[in-house]
Amino acid sequence: MRPVLTGDVFADVEVPGAPPETGLAMVVAHPCTMRKAGGALRDHLAVSRIRNYPQVQFEQWRTGHFRVLPLPDLTSVDSVAADFELIAPVHPDALALDRRVACLSDYGLGVLQQRRVHHDTRVVVDIDILHAQMAPNLEEADLLHQWLEELVNDVASDEEIAEQTSRFNEFLGPADSELRTMLLLPINRADVRRRVRQEIGARKAG
């Protein structure tokens, strides 16, 4: 039920130009570039091939292996990593929820962004700054998740999920709406959460 988000790992994804290897791929598109105005996923989403990769000890994360995000606990058998040199766009149909096998925590998302920015630019940005930048989008995704959990009756119905996603986006309003603008600042976010949760309660009761 959790909406597709950066850091999600999907099985059986064909990544153009990348070897099949594990068949796993991680969404690496930035959270604020993933969705269209109505809330639907964009037609092209950047994913990174997850491939077999030697185990990286934690103390080595800072000193090398910069082209990958090691994923030590993703599989119980192999040691794997998301490879930033094997990134390509895929259609959202390739990212069906029933093929999602893992999600990153918020902290993990920060690590992903930090390593990817460093790989692409050699600039190191603190994880909390990356988080502060992503916070409005992560907040929105979290509220959408709760909206879907509480208002979708048939979890297997893609149509119902799409319908409720659309209603959620209608409630939040367009990009420059009051609620979305409020999400930009930490001081306003609790108020937005209260209003969305009250709306969920009202819709459930209605």
Added chain:
Amino acid sequence: MISPEAVEPKEVTATQSSAANVVMVPIPQTLSSLKGQVADLRDRVKETNAHVEALDHQINARDLERRSHFKVREDMPALLEQLSRQWGMAWNDIALCVGVSGQAVRKWRKGEPASGPNRLSVATLAAFVGVLSELAIKDPASWLEVPIVSGYPIRGLDLYAAGRLDLLLEWANMRIPDGSTLLTAFDPDWRTTYHREYETFVAGDGNLSIRGRA
């Protein structure tokens, strides 16, 4: 009591007592003895202040403990409902304060059982937010979520997660003059530890972006 006229040395022959229970301090004969006596008084006041402050901390901690034990009688979904719907806390912020994953909090919300210590931790958070609201903090979730000093990422939530509820209560009670003093009490090296080369800003498309700090 020290007479204001006693700043210049002069001979004093006697002090008076009265029926009222007033502490009488002999007026000293010289400025140097006056200085010594005032310094002694300051030390005593400082010591008394420290004792009263420690007592205040103890009482606040006891009060929170008592409230938590009342709260823990409520079921977990009800406690989480208060924190989320009434106060507007984010699930991940609740998880941070309790010391578990966001996924664990979501499971509790759906009625999955939590361990005793985790129930108590959630009850303590709910009690703590209640105390903040009684201290005229209108929106405790926002209060905890906003950086304490502009330009540094550390928030009340981080102090809570580090177990420094005592400092947060002092701050909420306005017994700490400013955010810098609060952070110094939390981490004397905070200006170095939490110094950041970058900052966020609202870009032309209305989304946040990152740039080097000016």
